[in-house]
Amino acid sequence: xxxxxxxxxxxxxxxxxxxxxxxxxxxxxxxxxxxxxxxxxxxxxxxxxxxxxxxxxxxxxxxxxxxxxxx
Numbered sequence: 001x002x003x004x005x006x007x008x009x010x011x012x013x014x015x016x017x018x019x020x021x022x023x024x025x026x027x028x029x030x031x032x033x034x035x036x037x038x039x040x041x042x043x044x045x046x047x048x049x050x051x052x053x054x055x056x057x058x059x060x061x062x063x064x065x066x067x068x069x070x071x
Contacts, residue, residue, distance in 0.1 A: 003045050013054035
């Protein structure tokens with residue numbers, strides 16, 4: 001499976017988790033994710049993060065947001 005296909009398959013799950021946890025709209029959740037270090041790593045093929053589970057990636061995002069306290 002191509003990397004972009006893998007990302008496209010799990011991104012909606014990650015966004016849904018972000019929406020539920022942080023009470024954000026879909027657009028706000030996407031913006032928050034892709035403006036984060038976790039989102040940047042997810043988009044970078046070299047990190048391999050796209051191959052992890054949605055829950056694992058969400059956990060990284062959640063930890064990052066807890067540390068930043070800005071969402």
